[in-house]
Amino acid sequence: MARKFRRPLSAATQATLRRKAKKSKLFNYSDLKAIYRRGQGAFLASGSRRVPMAAWSMARVNKMISRGRSSTFDKDIVRRAVKRKRR
Numbered sequence: 001m002a003r004k005f006r007r008p009l010s011a012a013t014q015a016t017l018r019r020k021a022k023k024s025k026l027f028n029y030s031d032l033k034a035i036y037r038r039g040q041g042a043f044l045a046s047g048s049r050r051v052p053m054a055a056w057s058m059a060r061v062n063k064m065i066s067r068g069r070s071s072t073f074d075k076d077i078v079r080r081a082v083k084r085k086r087r
Contacts, residue, residue, distance in 0.1 A: 009033070013054065017061070024065050026081050035061050035074055 009017075017036060021029040039057030048056070064071050069078055 006037075009036070013058075016058070020061065020065060026068055026085060027065065027077075028081070028084075031077050031081050032061050032065075034077055035064050038074060 013036070017032045018029050021027060021032050024032075027035075036057045039060035040053055042060065043051075043053045043056040051059075060073075064074060064077075069082065071078055
């Protein structure tokens with residue numbers, strides 16, 4: 001799959017993800033950044049329901065943080081985080 005050129009995340013978004021990663025016991029910044037990017041992809045694939053892309057993506061991050069291991073999406077990221085935490 002060809003990698004598309006992406007716009008960098010805004011400074012405010014990066015700061016928010018770093019703050020959430022610091023509070024999270026399971027996920028680090030790179031995990032949350034990957035989840036945010038997948039949220040952007042889900043927004044573009046499924047439609048907006050009159051919600052901005054940034055809100056859609058951050059909601060996905062928030063849901064992942066609150067649900068943790070019982071999440072129904074991004075299971076590969078959850079597995080990686082749990083494996084890292086066990087070390």
